[in-house]
Amino acid sequence: MIARGKKKIGFGNMFAKEKSHFFYHKRVNGSDKRIHKVERNMLLANYLGYNNSAPEVALNVPDNAASYVDTFLREIGTPRHCCRQPFFQ
Numbered sequence: 471m472i473a474r475g476k477k478k479i480g481f482g483n484m485f486a487k488e489k490s491h492f493f494y495h496k497r498v499n500g501s502d503k504r505i506h507k508v509e510r511n512m513l514l515a516n517y518l519g520y521n522n523s524a525p526e527v528a529l530n531v532p533d534n535a536a537s538y539v540d541t542f543l544r545e546i547g548t549p550r551h552c553c554r555q556p557f558f559q
Contacts (some may be wrong), residue, residue, distance in 0.1 A: 479517065485510055 482499035483491045491497055498517045500510065508524045543549070 479514070481510075481514070485513075 480494040482497035
């Protein structure tokens, strides 16, 4: 193992990759394997003392995006209702 820190902190076996949890001194575990990567990484941040939730990130969709998607789907022969588009209601 390359990391030579005196105290190695990482995910427990639920989230660890390639059995890396065997090499950590402290393991951060979760209760649900099906969480978003951001939420999973926030488990480590919270363990280290950051006691806030994940920051909110706004996704700004340009005004012409819906028409662009409609044109693209029409060109490839896919009806719009077949695609999930949460940003274009």
